[in-house]
Amino acid sequence: xxxxxxxxxxxxxxxxxxxxPSVTVDVVLIALDGDALRTLLVRRTEQPQKGRxxxxxxxxxxxxxxxxxxxxxxxxxxxxxxxxxxxxxTFGAPERDPRTRVISVAYYGLVDHAALAxxxxxxxxxxxxxxxxxxxxxxxxxxxxxxxxxxKALSVAFDHRDIxxxxxxxxxxxxxxxxxxFALLPREFTLLQLQRVHEIVLGTRLNKDSxxxxxxxxxxxxxxxxxxxxxxxxxxxxxxxxxxxxxFHG
Amino acid sequence: xxxxxxxxxxxxxxxxxxxxPSVTVDVVLIALDGDALRTLLVRRTEQPQKGRxxxxxxxxxxxxxxxxxxxxxxxxxxxxxxxxxxxxxTFGAPERDPRTRVISVAYYGLVDHAALAxxxxxxxxxxxxxxxxxxxxxxxxxxxxxxxxxxKALSVAFDHRDIxxxxxxxxxxxxxxxxxxFALLPREFTLLQLQRVHEIVLGTRLNKDSxxxxxxxxxxxxxxxxxxxxxxxxxxxxxxxxxxxxxFHG
DNA sequence: TGAATAGTGTCTATAAGACAATATCCC
DNA sequence: GGGATATTGTCTTATAGACACTATTCA
Numbered sequence: 001x002x003x004x005x006x007x008x009x010x011x012x013x014x015x016x017x018x019x020x021p022s023v024t025v026d027v028v029l030i031a032l033d034g035d036a037l038r039t040l041l042v043r044r045t046e047q048p049q050k051g052r053x054x055x056x057x058x059x060x061x062x063x064x065x066x067x068x069x070x071x072x073x074x075x076x077x078x079x080x081x082x083x084x085x086x087x088x089x090t091f092g093a094p095e096r097d098p099r100t101r102v103i104s105v106a107y108y109g110l111v112d113h114a115a116l117a118x119x120x121x122x123x124x125x126x127x128x129x130x131x132x133x134x135x136x137x138x139x140x141x142x143x144x145x146x147x148x149x150x151x152k153a154l155s156v157a158f159d160h161r162d163i164x165x166x167x168x169x170x171x172x173x174x175x176x177x178x179x180x181x182f183a184l185l186p187r188e189f190t191l192l193q194l195q196r197v198h199e200i201v202l203g204t205r206l207n208k209d210s211x212x213x214x215x216x217x218x219x220x221x222x223x224x225x226x227x228x229x230x231x232x233x234x235x236x237x238x239x240x241x242x243x244x245x246x247x248f249h250g
Numbered sequence: 251x252x253x254x255x256x257x258x259x260x261x262x263x264x265x266x267x268x269x270x271p272s273v274t275v276d277v278v279l280i281a282l283d284g285d286a287l288r289t290l291l292v293r294r295t296e297q298p299q300k301g302r303x304x305x306x307x308x309x310x311x312x313x314x315x316x317x318x319x320x321x322x323x324x325x326x327x328x329x330x331x332x333x334x335x336x337x338x339x340t341f342g343a344p345e346r347d348p349r350t351r352v353i354s355v356a357y358y359g360l361v362d363h364a365a366l367a368x369x370x371x372x373x374x375x376x377x378x379x380x381x382x383x384x385x386x387x388x389x390x391x392x393x394x395x396x397x398x399x400x401x402k403a404l405s406v407a408f409d410h411r412d413i414x415x416x417x418x419x420x421x422x423x424x425x426x427x428x429x430x431x432f433a434l435l436p437r438e439f440t441l442l443q444l445q446r447v448h449e450i451v452l453g454t455r456l457n458k459d460s461x462x463x464x465x466x467x468x469x470x471x472x473x474x475x476x477x478x479x480x481x482x483x484x485x486x487x488x489x490x491x492x493x494x495x496x497x498f499h500g
Numbered sequence: 501t502g503a504a505t506a507g508t509g510t511c512t513a514t515a516a517g518a519c520a521a522t523a524t525c526c527c
Numbered sequence: 528g529g530g531a532t533a534t535t536g537t538c539t540t541a542t543a544g545a546c547a548c549t550a551t552t553c554a
Contacts, residue, residue, distance in 0.1 A: 020272055021270065022270055063351070217542095232553055234552050457518085481526080
């Protein structure tokens, strides 16, 4: 409950006494498709950097939280709702946008690939599913390339290659101790599929025996009692993520 | 190199077409003093929330990067320069500041305690060294209390208890795989002092044998060839951090 | 039957926890 | 010497990597 003095102060406050930056959110939407991580890019149809590719983004409204703004951008620009979405980092170099001072709060989200492909298909030639190519190992960090379907690096707007790098670094860091890996898989999956997800995210090969033991001992999986069907070999048992108290927000 | 079309667009751009939030930086300055982590708080002398305690902060200038703004705040409000400083998280709930929409980019910094105490002493009764009291274990996260010298919880402004919690969580997370622990110690230290730092940051006791082996095997320490002097027991060997390629920014 | 992957069992190497024994300082 | 912490060494346990072997499906 504000005091009388505080209320008087607020009534007299002049919000426009200092120049203010614009604040945007940009969303790195990540999905797993086959043997690579992919993301949704939007072609810029306006200046500045017209024709370049960027992550879907938009201005933060004056009465809207940052999380809400990121969810709204995802809903409006990709038709995607209700997915895992987490703040990444805030990019605020003074010259990152030539129009005016723009500070961007970057988010990343995890979806299944069907949703990503559907979003790109419905929006036409100004949207594209691009593939990450990470030029560094482990969690060293740094800019990341985004490739088109032919493996050619796309021309990316602003500092969005840095944003992509931050997203990959975060995803790698959270893989071991949060359930982010499951968000890239269908509800039921085999242990080998889960291992492939970890390998693709980390960019390394993993020991099969050790991965299997670790996962089964970790108490994060439960068996479905069913197995794969129609595969060219002995079918593997299907598991699903065990709903426990452990959170995505490690 | 912007194109002619881009330059024409930029000249015509009206930067004031949408209402903009204010953007501030707030800095959680952390030092180790005896058996606890402490931080510098500033008493608010103006509305809103006059009389409450907050982390030192200030508005981001229109031509200044976020990192530069955080360093400037630290320099101007605490007389501290050249320390480890890293972006934490951006807080943007619409109602977090009753004046107007204020989005705060939080930073944390690590200093030795002498610098923290000197800053508080030079600035008088409107600055205070407060102690963190963390009500959760591990990296679960959540708001953190700030105590005065008598152990009483201070009245903290805005969402700064959440900012404090985010700083502690980040520090705990980075302790194992970055050199942040060294930033809280003098240049030369014993293995037991290093262990105490880890225990205080993590809020748990650690196994001495295992900690010692792990540190000596980790290649991050080098021996100074000297030992403690004037202690009440067998003097321990002194070590210093080995300057390698490994970075604070894990 | 052969190709392919699933799943089990065992051996070894490494790291962590426990603890005993000895070392070195100050009082 | 007594008190306190440092340092070394050994034993046990848990986990990871390696690898052999069996199981089950489809073509």
